[in-house]
Amino acid sequence: MASYDIHFQEIPAEQQAGASGRVFSFGYTSAVGVKGPQKLVNRWLKCFCTLRGSDLLDPTYGTGFPDLLGSNVSSRQDFVDAMAMFITDCNDKISSFDQAQFPPDDERLDSAVMVSVVASPPDGFDVYVNIKNVAGTTLTVQVPTGSTRP
Amino acid sequence: MATITVDAQDLSEADAFLTAYLAEKVPDADFSQGSVMRDFVITSIAYIFAFLEKEVKTSRSQQSLLTLSTQSDDQSVQDAVNALLSNWFLTRNTGTRARLTATLHFSAAADVAITPTTRFFRTADLAYVPDAPSSFVITALQLTPTYNSNNVVTEYTTTINLIAKDIGTAYNLPAGKFIQADQFSPFFTYAENQSVIGGGKDIESTAELLARAPTAITVRNLVNARSIDTVLREEFANIARTLSIGFGDPEMLRDLANESVTRLRMHVGGFTDIYAQLPLTEVVETGLVGGVFTRPDNVIAVFKDSAANFLGAPAILPGDILRVTTGLPDAPREYIVDTVAATVLTVNVRAAFSEPTDEAGTYVSYTIGNVAPNYSDKRAVTATLLSGGQTSRTIQTPYCITLSGRPHYRIRQVELYKTTSPATIEVLTSRVNNVPAAGQYRVVGLVPANAQSDYAVDQVEIDATHLTTDPWEMRVTYDTLAGYEDVQAFVVDPFERVLASNPLVKGYTPVYLTISVAYRTRIGATTVPDNDAMSKSLATFINTFNLTNALDLTAIQQNVRDTFPDIGVIVSPTILAYNLYAPDGQVYSFSTKDIVTVYPSYPANNAHLTNGTAPAVSVIRTPINNADLDPTLNTTSETLFAAANVELKNQLTSLGLSDRTLIYVTTADDITFTLVS
Numbered sequence: 039m040a041s042y043d044i045h046f047q048e049i050p051a052e053q054q055a056g057a058s059g060r061v062f063s064f065g066y067t068s069a070v071g072v073k074g075p076q077k078l079v080n081r082w083l084k085c086f087c088t089l090r091g092s093d094l095l096d097p098t099y100g101t102g103f104p105d106l107l108g109s110n111v112s113s114r115q116d117f118v119d120a121m122a123m124f125i126t127d128c129n130d131k132i133s134s135f136d137q138a139q140f141p142p143d144d145e146r147l148d149s150a151v152m153v154s155v156v157a158s159p160p161d162g163f164d165v166y167v168n169i170k171n172v173a174g175t176t177l178t179v180q181v182p183t184g185s186t187r188p
Numbered sequence: 189m190a191t192i193t194v195d196a197q198d199l200s201e202a203d204a205f206l207t208a209y210l211a212e213k214v215p216d217a218d219f220s221q222g223s224v225m226r227d228f229v230i231t232s233i234a235y236i237f238a239f240l241e242k243e244v245k246t247s248r249s250q251q252s253l254l255t256l257s258t259q260s261d262d263q264s265v266q267d268a269v270n271a272l273l274s275n276w277f278l279t280r281n282t283g284t285r286a287r288l289t290a291t292l293h294f295s296a297a298a299d300v301a302i303t304p305t306t307r308f309f310r311t312a313d314l315a316y317v318p319d320a321p322s323s324f325v326i327t328a329l330q331l332t333p334t335y336n337s338n339n340v341v342t343e344y345t346t347t348i349n350l351i352a353k354d355i356g357t358a359y360n361l362p363a364g365k366f367i368q369a370d371q372f373s374p375f376f377t378y379a380e381n382q383s384v385i386g387g388g389k390d391i392e393s394t395a396e397l398l399a400r401a402p403t404a405i406t407v408r409n410l411v412n413a414r415s416i417d418t419v420l421r422e423e424f425a426n427i428a429r430t431l432s433i434g435f436g437d438p439e440m441l442r443d444l445a446n447e448s449v450t451r452l453r454m455h456v457g458g459f460t461d462i463y464a465q466l467p468l469t470e471v472v473e474t475g476l477v478g479g480v481f482t483r484p485d486n487v488i489a490v491f492k493d494s495a496a497n498f499l500g501a502p503a504i505l506p507g508d509i510l511r512v513t514t515g516l517p518d519a520p521r522e523y524i525v526d527t528v529a530a531t532v533l534t535v536n537v538r539a540a541f542s543e544p545t546d547e548a549g550t551y552v553s554y555t556i557g558n559v560a561p562n563y564s565d566k567r568a569v570t571a572t573l574l575s576g577g578q579t580s581r582t583i584q585t586p587y588c589i590t591l592s593g594r595p596h597y598r599i600r601q602v603e604l605y606k607t608t609s610p611a612t613i614e615v616l617t618s619r620v621n622n623v624p625a626a627g628q629y630r631v632v633g634l635v636p637a638n639a640q641s642d643y644a645v646d647q648v649e650i651d652a653t654h655l656t657t658d659p660w661e662m663r664v665t666y667d668t669l670a671g672y673e674d675v676q677a678f679v680v681d682p683f684e685r686v687l688a689s690n691p692l693v694k695g696y697t698p699v700y701l702t703i704s705v706a707y708r709t710r711i712g713a714t715t716v717p718d719n720d721a722m723s724k725s726l727a728t729f730i731n732t733f734n735l736t737n738a739l740d741l742t743a744i745q746q747n748v749r750d751t752f753p754d755i756g757v758i759v760s761p762t763i764l765a766y767n768l769y770a771p772d773g774q775v776y777s778f779s780t781k782d783i784v785t786v787y788p789s790y791p792a793n794n795a796h797l798t799n800g801t802a803p804a805v806s807v808i809r810t811p812i813n814n815a816d817l818d819p820t821l822n823t824t825s826e827t828l829f830a831a832a833n834v835e836l837k838n839q840l841t842s843l844g845l846s847d848r849t850l851i852y853v854t855t856a857d858d859i860t861f862t863l864v865s
Contacts, residue, residue, distance in 0.1 A: 041216055041218040043217070043225050071216070071217075077218070081223060081224065084222075084224055094234065094235055135220070139220045139221065141220070
């Protein structure tokens with residue numbers, strides 16, 4: 039039986055500076071339950087944006103992506119290569135959870151693929167990832183790379 | 189305060205518990221791994237929850253002495269045990285300081301003043317100070333000269349009692365030389381301790397405290413064995429064990445009403461003997477041979493009249509009645525005569541005089557006889573300002589000195605010198621049970637019921653060739669119990685004492701062991717065992733032996749083998765002899781081939797008394813035929829042996845002795861190891 043997870047969403051880039059640098063928000067005055075493909079996206083995005091080694095209970099959880107935020111990457115290709123590696127790491131972790139817990143098809147990861155990397159002046163990139171569940175539904179997610187920090 | 193450490197296992201358990209708990213409470217929520225709910229609701233507080241859970245567990249575990257006893261003795265456990273036991277007003281013993289007797293050497297005879305802060309260093313870190321409350325002076329006359337082969341004085345020595353600067357077993361050291369001392373005399377050359385330094389104890393461990401705790405839940409008065417043990421061991425950290433003897437116990441002698449005239453003999457109760465095991469220390473006493481000493485028990489039992497001749501016709505006899513008609517507050521009053529000498533009588537100590545008139549310089553009128561109501565058929569003396577009878581708490585015995593009231597364990601040395609020539613010293617080396625001959629001495633315990641206590645009336649007697657008209661001083665060096673006076677003062681303190689009891693702290697009756705072991709090293713041994721180290725190790729084993737078990741030769745030999753594995757064969761026979769220093773001053777010497785006991789019982793054990801028969805003159809105890817005492821002799825039948833040992837047991841019982849009132853002690857000097865090829 040599918041069960042609800044708590045929903046969170048990205049704070050629009052232009053509002054992040056006014057949100058003390060936070061990237062995500064619950065977004066509502068009360069918690070919102072979510073299931074299905076969006077729940078999968080949330081799980082994937084949370085794992086992707088968690089710095090690996092920061093989870094007390096599971097040091098292998100997360101990726102190296104948070105370290106990339108605000109860093110000096112001069113080559114676009116380097117950035118793309120790093121993102122591809124982090125996406126693969128995240129996929130592996132979510133898949134391992136899925137194999138252990140076997141969630142419903144629409145919440146189980148089939149694939150997550152980087153579909154585009156667009157330069158975001160003056161010094162950022164917007165990254166889009168297609169997340170597809172086993173049921174065949176695909177959602178495109180913009181990875182919250184954030185704006186330049188003051 | 190316990191240090192709470194949260195590890196991965198604690199976190200994992202906290203996470204699992206919270207997940208299970210919330211999954212049950214909110215069945216629609218997804219708490220699976222990797223879910224947002226799991227991370228935001230559970231993982232985020234898992235560490236805090238784990239910390240609190242660990243603290244709860246720690247606090248819970250520290251509420252039980254049973255649980256605490258299984259934990260390592262760290263600071264938090266010590267704090268918890270202290271806190272719990274403080275609920276019964278039981279505190280951790282703070283340890284004791286080691287004590288020793290040091291010999292000080294001087295290059296010249298001169299008065300020496302020593303302050304209690306003078307330090308004597310055995311090592312650079314371990315210092316000892318005089319065991320004295322205030323400064324004291326050792327006069328030049330008290331220094332003993334040492335002569336070389338040419339009869340020239342080479343140095344002077346004296347002994348003083350030292351106590352460690354701090355508590356701890358680190359201060360328990362073997363015999364040796366001090367490396368340094370604070371300046372206190374220009375003639376001081378060095379100090380040494382010729383016997384082992386002992387008695388130092390560390391702060392009580394949690395295990396030791398918990399072992400003591402069961403007796404803590406009791407009334408905190410000195411009213412029964414449990415409470416006495418608790419209170420005294422709480423108050424005095426140097427007490428290793430106690431034994432309380434009271435009404436109805438076979439060892440109780442002090443409450444015996446033993447009337448020589450009426451033959452009445454019954455226990456009247458009201459007395460408590462408290463045996464306390466305390467560390468040994470060495471003391472030196474000096475007294476004028478045949479001089480006047482105050483009875484340590486303060487009993488005013490002496491009646492004297494320098495103008496009288498109590499032995500003349502009609503002779504005064506034990507059992508006669510002395511009637512004091514004037515001169516005492518409770519006069520007229522009658523007293524039963526116990527012993528008779530020419531000018532001195534003693535009366536029964538249980539009904540002694542109320543005041544010592546000799547100290548006030550007054551005289552009493554008296555009559556002596558056996559015809560009521562005036563008892564004047566033998567003597568009738570009217571006192572004047574300058575004559576008559578006098579009551580006294582002093583004691584004066586020819587050829588004797590009376591030792592101070594305290595436990596008197598083994599006498600190490602008796603020295604004699606004339607007051608006019610103190611440099612010429614005669615050392616008496618042989619302690620005997622009968623009247624001493626030249627070079628001998630004996631100890632007479634006049635009140636066996638008070639032996640090894642504050643009230644012990646023990647005299648050291650020498651041979652009659654040392655005329656008391658030519659004054660001799662006697663210097664006696666003996667073992668006593670360190671800190672005994674404090675314990676006795678505590679139990680008779682007006683605030684602490686039990687109002688309906690007459691308590692007396694005693695030392696256990698000592699049995700000193702002497703052991704001689706011959707051994708061969710094992711085949712392949714690369715080193716030869718150190719004989720001195722083995723002696724010290726074995727002495728420690730015996731002195732700390734749990735006396736609820738029987739000490740025997742096998743255990744001793746096994747201990748030696750276990751401690752020193754290079755020993756191969758212990759060559760028979762191992763000589764194990766021991767001396768019981770009885771309350772009446774007599775020495776009972778034993779030998780054994782198995783169990784150490786003062787109650788030989790063949791074939792149950794092979795112990796036997798070796799000095800049963802004493803010369804026919806002036807023996808205190810009933811002789812037991814030596815030939816009847818050794819079951820291995822062909823001349824002895826088992827029947828005679830059994831009868832002899834019944835007599836022995838009766839003698840010891842009549843002195844208030846039993847297995848539980850004895851203590852087996854030895855020193856490294858009493859243990860000899862010999863390597864044979």
